[in-house]
Structures are given as structure tokens and as C-alpha cells.
Amino acid sequence: xxxxxxxxxxxxxLNEELTLGKCIERALRGIxxxxxxxxxxxxxxxxxxHSVAIAESMGARVVHVKEKGYGNALRAGxxxxxxxxxxxxxxxxxxxxxxxxxxxxxxxEGYDLVMGNRFKGGIKKGAMPxxxxxxxxxxxxxxxxxxxxxxxxxxxxGLRGFNRQAxxxxxxxxxxxxxxSEMVVxxxxxxxxxxxxxxxxxxxxRGRLPHLRTWRDGWRHLRFLLVxxxxxxxxxxxxxxxxxxxxMSVILIVAKVEVREVHFDVHSLLYxxxxxxxxxxxxxxxxxxxxxxxxxxxxxxxxGFRRIFKLFSLERxxxxxxxxxxxxxxxxxxxxxxxxxxxxxxLEVSQVLRIVIPAVFFLILGVQIILxxxxxxxxxxxxxxxxxx
Numbered sequence: 001x002x003x004x005x006x007x008x009x010x011x012x013x014l015n016e017e018l019t020l021g022k023c024i025e026r027a028l029r030g031i032x033x034x035x036x037x038x039x040x041x042x043x044x045x046x047x048x049x050h051s052v053a054i055a056e057s058m059g060a061r062v063v064h065v066k067e068k069g070y071g072n073a074l075r076a077g078x079x080x081x082x083x084x085x086x087x088x089x090x091x092x093x094x095x096x097x098x099x100x101x102x103x104x105x106x107x108x109e110g111y112d113l114v115m116g117n118r119f120k121g122g123i124k125k126g127a128m129p130x131x132x133x134x135x136x137x138x139x140x141x142x143x144x145x146x147x148x149x150x151x152x153x154x155x156x157x158g159l160r161g162f163n164r165q166a167x168x169x170x171x172x173x174x175x176x177x178x179x180x181s182e183m184v185v186x187x188x189x190x191x192x193x194x195x196x197x198x199x200x201x202x203x204x205x206r207g208r209l210p211h212l213r214t215w216r217d218g219w220r221h222l223r224f225l226l227v228x229x230x231x232x233x234x235x236x237x238x239x240x241x242x243x244x245x246x247x248m249s250v251i252l253i254v255a256k257v258e259v260r261e262v263h264f265d266v267h268s269l270l271y272x273x274x275x276x277x278x279x280x281x282x283x284x285x286x287x288x289x290x291x292x293x294x295x296x297x298x299x300x301x302x303x304g305f306r307r308i309f310k311l312f313s314l315e316r317x318x319x320x321x322x323x324x325x326x327x328x329x330x331x332x333x334x335x336x337x338x339x340x341x342x343x344x345x346x347l348e349v350s351q352v353l354r355i356v357i358p359a360v361f362f363l364i365l366g367v368q369i370i371l372x373x374x375x376x377x378x379x380x381x382x383x384x385x386x387x388x389x
Contacts, residue, residue, distance in 0.1 A: 007031075007038035007104065008083030008164070011060075011091040012073040017049040019093045019205050024058045027097035034101050042091070043077030045069070071179030075172055078164065087161040093205040094127065095159040102197040103161035112166040112192035115152050115184065116159035116199025127201045136218050140225065144181065147229040150188040152196060156180050156221070159199045166192055171297055177217040178224040185228050189300050230293065234286035241279025248272045253354050266353040273361045280365065284372050287312070291379055309376075317373025325366025331359035 009027045013020060024040055031038045040060040044052055045068060055062050065076040078086060085107045089095040095116070106114040123133060141155040158180065170186040172179065187194055226233045249272045251257060256265040291309060293299030335355045339347060 005037050005039045005083040006085060007036050008081035008086045009038060009040045009097060009100070010043060010074065010077045010081060010086050010088040011041070012043045012045060012070060012077065012088075013047060013051050013055070013091045014045040014073075015047045015049045015051060016091045016206065017047075017051045017054055020051050020091045021054050021058060022093050022205070023089075023091045023097060024055065024060055027100075028058075030098040030100045033098065034104060036104070039082055041077055041081055043073040043080075045073040067175065069175035069179075070177050071172070071174045071182070074179055078167065078172075081164055084164060085161060086164050086167075087159070089159040094202050096200060096202065099200070100161070103159075106195050106197060107161050107163065110193060111195050112163045113183070113187045113194045114161040115154065115194065115196045116157040117152075117154040117196045118157050118199055118201040119154055120196070121198030121200045123201045124203055126203045140181070140218070140221050143222070143225050144184065144188075147225055147232050148185055148188040150184065150194070152184055152188075152194065154196070155184050157199055157201075162187075174224065176220055178220045181221050181224050182228075185225065189228075228293075228298070230286045230289035230299075234282045234289060238279045238282025238286060241275050241282065243279075245272045245274075245276030245279055249276060249358075253358065256350070266350050266357065269354065269357050273357055277361065277365065277368075280368070284368075287372075288375070288379070291376075295379070312373070312376055314373050314377040314380075317369055317376070321366045321369035321373060323366070324362050324369060328359045328362030328364075328366060331355055331362065335359060 009031070011020070011023055011027075016023075020042070024042075027040050030036075031040075040055075040058075042051075042055040042060050042062045043065055044055070044062055045065050052062055052064075063076055063080040065073045067076075074088060077088070085104070087097075087100050087103050089097060103114045103116075118128070119137075128137075137154065137156055141153060144150055144155045145152065160183075162183075167183065167187070170183070170190060172182050172186065174182045184194075249269060252264060252266070252269040252272065256263060258264070287309070290299065290305060294301050294305070335352055338352060338355070
């Protein structure tokens with residue numbers, strides 16, 4: 001696409017007649033003061049007031065977006081933008097579009113995504129609810145940095161600039177408020193050049209409740225972060241449960257343990273076996289989720305993961321599953337022989353369960369590995385079909 005403008009200032013809009021005109025005025029002043037060749041684009045999400053008429057009367061271009069949602073509006077605006085760079089911000093006067101100079105400087109330096117940071121730029125009195133300022137934003141931003149190795153301090157700042165082509169290649173897809181997180185997450189996963197500049201947050205001037213809903217949208221952001229990080233959602237918890245369950249199970253198979261007059265015996269062994277199995281399930285889900293994410297362009301491809309994945313061929317999985325299941329069958333036969341030697345009478349429970357619990361565990365685990373192998377084989381066939389197309 002040949003960009004007709006250096007910059008598009010993009011404003012999502014839904015019934016913003018009280019503030020949209022002020023935002024456009026400030027954007028025009030920002031364009032003039034920075035000597036920019038730019039357009040102002042309003043992505044209208046079905047306004048029923050005079051927002052569209054106001055935008056058009058002030059020279060802004062309007063793109064009409066039927067699909068409801070903050071993410072849908074912004075994605076349509078990004079697709080329709082004619083600028084090489086885009087600076088987006090809400091049309092409620094919470095951000096000053098005159099202060100776009102620092103964003104343009106960083107974009108021209110070659111950064112793909114330039115985030116505003118409200119905690120560095122300043123939050124005016126009444127601009128952000130207490131829970132958002134001291135709990136929601138800091139916690140979600142911390143999780144984002146932890147999960148995705150990002151250095152961004154304010155994941156949810158609505159004022160941000162980016163290279164249109166670089167962001168379009170990320171194939172952003174979320175419809176709602178979590179679009180803000182998706183952009184940062186996918187940019188981080190795809191190793192785009194990202195930086196921050198201070199941004200001031202002003203009180204909303206619309207005189208009504210914001211579209212953002214604290215708990216609903218907070219959960220949607222958290223859910224998105226978890227779904228896009230199978231490593232933290234599945235791998236790390238699964239690895240911990242496997243290691244803990246394995247070590248403690250081996251100890252209790254050898255003999256019961258007493259800690260400060262508390263006895264741990266075969267009953268604890270049963271729970272520890274379940275702990276190990278739950279860890280195995282989480283690790284399996286990690287492999288499934290990661291591979292599914294790669295196939296559907298939700299997660300970036302990884303050479304290392306592909307190499308590891310190739311080790312889990314259907315044939316190898318069947319062999320390992322049958323071997324482990326056979327071990328469980330052999331232990332079951334051994335336990336049965338012990339019972340037979342007593343004339344199928346009463347048994348010493350603690351001794352026999354140290355054999356029976358691992359036997360049942362190996363039988364279940366073997367079957368699960370076989371099923372997982374077939375499922376991975378199905379995913380592999382799907383990947384081959386997509387590559388052929």
C-alpha cells in the first residue's frame with residue numbers, strides 16, 4: 001500500500017458528540033505544530049448522536065464499523081488508514097492529541113510500537129478510578145511483563161503510536177477492550193521494536209459512565225494474557241506438579257514418612273500420584289495449546305519447539321505408552337500374585353497399595369500417552385494440509 005499520509009490520527013467513537021470536536025481540534029493543532037502531512041480518521045461504532053456529523057464537518061474522515069466493540073472499531077480504522085504511522089487515542093478528551101511530538105520522534109527513529117505511559121506522564125485528579133490505578137493496571141501490566149518478557153510499564157494506555165504495516169502483520173483479532181493487550185502481547189512475541197513515552201491522562205469530559213467495565217473488562221484482559229501464554233498457564237505449573245509429585249511419590253513408595261508426629265503413608269501416595277498425573281495433563285495441554293497457537297497464527301513459530309515437537313511422533317508415543325502401560329500391567333500381575341499367595345484373603349494394606357497405586361497410575365498414564373500421541377498426529381495432519389494449501 002502506498003501511504004498517502006505520513007500519519008493517521010485514529011479515534012474510535014461511540015456517541016462522543018460532547019468531546020469528539022475538542023479531540024479533533026487538538027489533533028489539528030498537533031498536526032500543524034509538528035508540520036505533519038496527516039489525516040484524522042474516526043472509526044464510528046454505530047453512534048446515534050451527532051458524532052459523525054461533527055467529525056465530517058471538521059474535515060475528519062469517517063469509517064463506519066457495524067461490528068460492535070472497541071477492538072472491532074480500531075481494527076477497521078487501522079485497515080482503512082492511509083498513513084504510514086498511526087497514533088490512536090480515545091475521543092473522550094482523556095488524552096491530548098497536541099502532544100504527539102514524542103510519539104512521532106520515536107516512530108521516525110524506527111520503533112514499531114510507541115506506548116504512552118500514564119504513570120510516568122501523570123494522572124490528573126479524577127482521571128482514573130482507584131481500583132484501576134492501584135490494582136488493575138499495575139497487576140495486569142506486571143503479568144504482561146512477566147509472561148511475555150516485555151518492558152512496557154503501562155499495558156493499557158489508550159494513547160499509542162505504531163507503524164501501520166508492522167501492526168497489520170500481527171493479525172490482531174480481538175473484538176473488545178482486550179484489543180489493547182493483544183497489540184502489546186503480539187508485538188512483544190514477534191519481537192517488534194517497542195518503547196514508551198510519558199503520556200498525561202485527563203478526566204473523561206463526556207459526563208457519563210465510560211464504556212470500560214472494571215471487572216468484566218479486567219477479566220477479559222487477564223483471560224487474554226493467560227490464553228496467549230501457555231507457558232505460564234500450563235507448562236510451569238505442570239512442571240512443578242510433576243517434579244513435586246514424582247519426588248514425594250518415590251519417597252513414599254520406599255517407606256512411610258513421619259514429620260513431627262504426622263504420618264504420611266499410602267493415602268498420601270495416592271494424592272501424590274494424582275498430583276503427578278495432573279502435572280502431566282497440564283504439560284500435555286501446553287504442547288497442544290502451543291502447537292494450535294502456531295498453526296492458527298496466534299503465537300509466533302519457534303524452531304526450538306518444532307524440533308522438540310518432532311520427537312513426539314505417533315510411533316514413539318505409542319511405544320512409550322505401551323511400555324508404561326505394560327509396566328502398570330506387570331505391577332498389577334505382581335500384586336495379584338501376592339493376593340493369590342494369601343489364598344485371596346486379607347492383605348497388609350500399606351504394603352500392597354505401594355504396588356497397586358503405581359500400577360494403576362502407570363496403566364492410566366500409558367493410555368493417556370497413547371491418546372495424546374494420536375491427537376498430536378491429528379494436529380500434524382492438519383498442519384500438513386495447511387502447508388499444502
